[in-house]
Amino acid sequence: LRLTDEEKELLARENISLPTNMPLTKDEEKKLRTVRRKIRNKVSAKESRKRKVEYVDGLEHRVKLCTTENSQLQKKIENLEKQNMSMMAQLKKLQALVTSKSKP
Template identity: 35%
Template sequence: MSDQAVPVISHNPALLPTLPYPFHAPMAFDGSHKFDASHFVGAFQKPDGGMPMVSPMDQNIVPQQPGIPHRLNSIEKQELELARRRAEKAAEGKRANAAAARARRRATRPRLDERTGDAEAEGDASHGEEDDLEAKLAATKDEKEAKRLRRLLRNRVSAQQARERKKSYVSNLEAQAKQSEQLIAKLQQEVKTLERENVMLRQVIRNMQGGGGKAPESS
């Protein structure tokens, strides 16, 4: 009998290790066979003859834990707060611009109406005066009087042209005021949209800072 040390093999299944590949246990040792270590080593080998390699765990991988809400870091909190402040500032600026435009429109409209009425009255009176001057100029025989009447008539014509230009200017202002009203209505609608988005953003921030809802209870 050889003096070679023979390892003791336990036949208790609970004490056998779990092997990644099929393990072929060696024959029972009865003294007439020598222990063949190739059976034991071959149990841990791959089918192609190589030894299995164990990959080290990536330290950057964080296992996902269901049921635990995402916590914001400091950078994410700062970005959300900055976005909320920008939305509030934009909404406040548009509201202020709309209010200022409404005030300017209310202050300007009475003056425009007054100027338009005055220009129309002056135009009617001027037409009558021009007719009178033309009639007097046709009937006069005095050269000096004719020169004076022609000078007055030129002045009346110049004044009438100035009134026409003024009337055209007022009409343009009224058209611009109408366009401004349409723009104000559009801006007011955008302000309402921004206010709704601001409310939604606040709710999202509260939900994320609060950790979301409760985890579902197990039955």
């Protein structure tokens, strides 16, 4: 029977002793399967937490990029609104000039 260090540690922590000779009894096999399942679950949970951290980091990065882009677009809107107001004022002046020139 070959056990990893982690399996040995978990068996010791749970006060389970398995014989080194084969074959194992049904109860011993069940205990070993339980220990191995716990180890797989632990690894899976660790990987899941890592993926979640990476996902959240990605979202935070996207938020930062979108916030920057939003700020730039707001400035562009302000500039275009100023330009529009200036052009509207210029148009009114030109319309007034045309109207005054066309009167006899």
